[in-house]
Amino acid sequence: MNSKYILPDKNLTLTITEELLDKMYLSVKAHYPNEFGGLLIGFYNDDNKNLVITDILLPNVFTSTPVFFERQAEDLQKDLQDFYSSAPSKFYVGEWHSHPNGGTMPSSRDIKAMMYIQDDGNVAVEKPILGILSYNNKTENYKIQFHLIINNKIYTYEKN
Numbered sequence: 001m002n003s004k005y006i007l008p009d010k011n012l013t014l015t016i017t018e019e020l021l022d023k024m025y026l027s028v029k030a031h032y033p034n035e036f037g038g039l040l041i042g043f044y045n046d047d048n049k050n051l052v053i054t055d056i057l058l059p060n061v062f063t064s065t066p067v068f069f070e071r072q073a074e075d076l077q078k079d080l081q082d083f084y085s086s087a088p089s090k091f092y093v094g095e096w097h098s099h100p101n102g103g104t105m106p107s108s109r110d111i112k113a114m115m116y117i118q119d120d121g122n123v124a125v126e127k128p129i130l131g132i133l134s135y136n137n138k139t140e141n142y143k144i145q146f147h148l149i150i151n152n153k154i155y156t157y158e159k160n
């Protein structure tokens, strides 16, 4: 079962399976009350208009608190390479992390981190996306939103 998101402003769409969303949710829940996250893996189709997120990678080395998450850049490089040879070829398409008992919008620190990744030039995609999963431990509800950050402006994909 696929979840679809749209970004009408940029004529972009995004697809992710419910199964993958559940996997993210479970890893977030397991790391509560700290933030947790990782990499988003996938590919673009439909003239680079549709992003299909197929996998996530969870870091082995990371620092996290209830309001902070940072993974080590070198970690997961080997795991990433294994995706290049798959058919279709999959690659790094963005980052994701949780906001325990918080909202789904990026913090100013999140925006800076994404700008830094874009400027780094080491990533295959021009505009990596940022997924933020808010998790409420009382209700155990979660919500995820995906964002594209261009020139300090946040564009948020809407659930279709």
Ligand SMILES: [Zn+2]
Residues within 6 Å of the ligand: 097, 098, 099, 106, 107, 110, 132
């Ligand atoms: Zn954040």
